[in-house]
C-alpha cells in the first residue's frame with residue numbers, strides 16, 4: 197500500500213524533527229499533496245493513525261492540503277489549471293504543455309509543543 201509507506205516516511209521525518217529540536221510532541225502536521233501523486237488522503241490519514249497510535253504522535257492531527265495540477269502551454273504560453281486530467285491547453289488546444297504543479301508531496305509545516 198502506497199500510502200502506508202508515505203505515512204511512515206512522514207512519521208520518520210517528524211520524529212527526527214522532534215529529536216533535533218528537543219520537542220515534547222507535535223500537535224499538527226500540515227501536508228501539501230499534489231493530485232498527480234495519486235495519493236488518497238483518507239488512506240494516508242488511516243495509515244498515519246495506524247503507525248502512530250502507540251507513539252508520541254498518537255494525538256497529532258494530520259492536515260492535508262490538496263494541490264491542483266497547473267500547466268502552461270508551450271505554444272501560446274498561457275497558464276491554466278488542469279481539470280479532470282485533460283492535458284490540453286484551453287486557449288489553443290495544444291497538447292504541448294508543461295506541468296507546473298501537482299506533484300507536490302511535502303510537509304508544509306509542523307506545529308509543536310516544547
Ligand SMILES: [Zn+2]
Nearest residue numbers: 269272285288
Ligand atoms: Zn496554448
